[in-house]
Amino acid sequence: MASVTSSRPYHIIIFGATGFTGQFVVEEVARCAAESPGGGSLKWAVAGRSRQRLEEVLKQAAGRLSMPELRTDIEIIVADVSIEESLAIMCQQGLVILNCVGPYRFYGEPVVKACIANGAHYIDICGEPQFLERMQLEYHTKALDRGVYVIGSCGFDSIPADLGILYTQRQFKGTLTAVESFLKISSGSEGMSGHDATWQSAVYGFADSGSLRQLRKKFGHKPLPVVGAKVKKRGFMFFSKEIGQYAIPFMGSDPSVVKRTQRFLHEEEQQSPVQYSAYVGVGGLFSVVKLLCGGLLFWFMVKFSLGRKLLTMFPSFFSFGLFTKSGPTMKQIEDTCFSLTFFGEGYSEGTDPTQGQPNAKICTQVIGAEPGYVATVSAMVQAAITLLNELHSLPRRGGVYTPGAAFHKTSLIDHLHNHSIKFSVRNYQ
Numbered sequence: 001m002a003s004v005t006s007s008r009p010y011h012i013i014i015f016g017a018t019g020f021t022g023q024f025v026v027e028e029v030a031r032c033a034a035e036s037p038g039g040g041s042l043k044w045a046v047a048g049r050s051r052q053r054l055e056e057v058l059k060q061a062a063g064r065l066s067m068p069e070l071r072t073d074i075e076i077i078v079a080d081v082s083i084e085e086s087l088a089i090m091c092q093q094g095l096v097i098l099n100c101v102g103p104y105r106f107y108g109e110p111v112v113k114a115c116i117a118n119g120a121h122y123i124d125i126c127g128e129p130q131f132l133e134r135m136q137l138e139y140h141t142k143a144l145d146r147g148v149y150v151i152g153s154c155g156f157d158s159i160p161a162d163l164g165i166l167y168t169q170r171q172f173k174g175t176l177t178a179v180e181s182f183l184k185i186s187s188g189s190e191g192m193s194g195h196d197a198t199w200q201s202a203v204y205g206f207a208d209s210g211s212l213r214q215l216r217k218k219f220g221h222k223p224l225p226v227v228g229a230k231v232k233k234r235g236f237m238f239f240s241k242e243i244g245q246y247a248i249p250f251m252g253s254d255p256s257v258v259k260r261t262q263r264f265l266h267e268e269e270q271q272s273p274v275q276y277s278a279y280v281g282v283g284g285l286f287s288v289v290k291l292l293c294g295g296l297l298f299w300f301m302v303k304f305s306l307g308r309k310l311l312t313m314f315p316s317f318f319s320f321g322l323f324t325k326s327g328p329t330m331k332q333i334e335d336t337c338f339s340l341t342f343f344g345e346g347y348s349e350g351t352d353p354t355q356g357q358p359n360a361k362i363c364t365q366v367i368g369a370e371p372g373y374v375a376t377v378s379a380m381v382q383a384a385i386t387l388l389n390e391l392h393s394l395p396r397r398g399g400v401y402t403p404g405a406a407f408h409k410t411s412l413i414d415h416l417h418n419h420s421i422k423f424s425v426r427n428y429q
């Protein structure tokens with residue numbers, strides 16, 4: 001593992017540790033530190049804008065994990081996004097900053113800047129393509145020059161999709177040319193929900209979705225070549241035989257992140273890019289009607305500032321209880337799980353992918369516990385530990401990357417598999 005020093009004493013600093021997600025990250029890091037060889041060799045600290053709330057978080061984690069030492073042994077760093085100097089002092093003390101302060105479009109950039117300026121690697125769980133792509137556009141060269149890795153979307157958005165595609169490519173014997181993924185989330189009797197900050201990220205992300213096209217033009221990328229038969233996109237809503245329910249295109253950051261990874265692997269490693277379409281199951285006809293009504297209202301309201309104000313004031317009402325100010329209950333979290341199934345096609349070994357139709361198929365699956373907080377924090381913490389342990393396997397010597405681009409030569413998939421996100425090959429149905 002990368003070594004800490006007296007002037008940079010922490011491997012990991014959890015910034016935003018008082019947030020709904022941050023508190024889960026604290027517990028996950030505490031568990032991993034206790035498991036690490038030599039016990040306690042992983043040095044970590046918590047950071048946020050209120051010492052008192054951070055003390056509360058450590059007290060709560062100490063009680064929940066039966067680890068009283070967390071209250072006395074874990075350092076607290078007070079840092080506020082709006083106070084540059086406080087971010088600099090935080091970033092000078094850690095090898096990796098786990099940034100849990102979102103929505104990232106409002107709070108993320110000063111943290112990325114401070115990490116680059118002060119030599120700390122940066123990992124977040126952002127699911128906002130505008131922020132992720134803008135950070136790549138504006139900070140890749142600066143991060144590369146400073147030898148700092150900035151790796152966004154290391155949560156449920158978008159590690160299962162991004163690494164799921166890499167896994168599928170590796171398992172396929174030949175040239176994989178296209179993949180469709182289907183996300184299914186199952187919950188228990190109390191249903192599922194997400195916390196308000198994710199809803200806010202979605203509201204402001206959709207409101208600003210038009211800016212993505214202009215942002216992408218600034219990269220000046222050539223279109224990625226289409227290898228093999230071009231895949232037709234499905235309609236806005238359709239019945240999926242693959243998952244036995246209605247499905248719609250997945251609106252999160254997965255397609256954007258996967259495409260950036262595929263571009264990186266094509267340009268840097270001369271790999272054949274995969275065409276990717278992501279869908280999510282929405283359930284039966286009743287859910288379809290509910291989604292159509294809610295979706296139309298949402299699309300209309302995000303366009304106006306008053307609409308956005310109302311959406312963010314009453315998340316539970318406008319999301320039919322899917323997002324709440326208090327976040328999911330422990331029971332909801334314990335009873336929820338996800339599966340992401342990949343249906344891929346391509347050309348078997350020895351066949352030319354530029355000739356004829358695909359002649360081979362593959363089905364793989366990534367499954368895990370509750371996506372928003374359990375799978376997300378596990379993915380984030382495993383990404384950080386992999387960065388610390390396998391720094392030499394990351395690309396170049398720094399830069400802004402997707403998880404797939406950053407970790408494609410590391411053992412992150414194996415670590416995730418040994419924790420809470422499992423990767424497997426399935427029979428193609």
Ligand SMILES: NC(=O)c1ccc[n+]([C@@H]2O[C@H](COP(=O)([O-])OP(=O)(O)OC[C@H]3O[C@@H](n4cnc5c(N)ncnc54)[C@H](OP(=O)(O)O)[C@@H]3O)[C@@H](O)[C@H]2O)c1
Nearest residue numbers: 016018019020021080081101102103155156157195197198
């Ligand atoms: N990728 C995924 O699958 C995934 C899953 C879960 C969450 N997320 C994302 O993670 C982010 C956090 O979500 P959450 O539900 O944990 O949000 P949250 O509960 O609202 O937490 C926000 C955190 O940011 C801190 N914060 C706010 N303003 C700050 C400032 N000026 N300086 C320093 N800290 C500040 C808050 O500190 P105080 O306690 O002091 O207010 C709190 O710790 C969101 O963007 C969400 O979309 C992504």
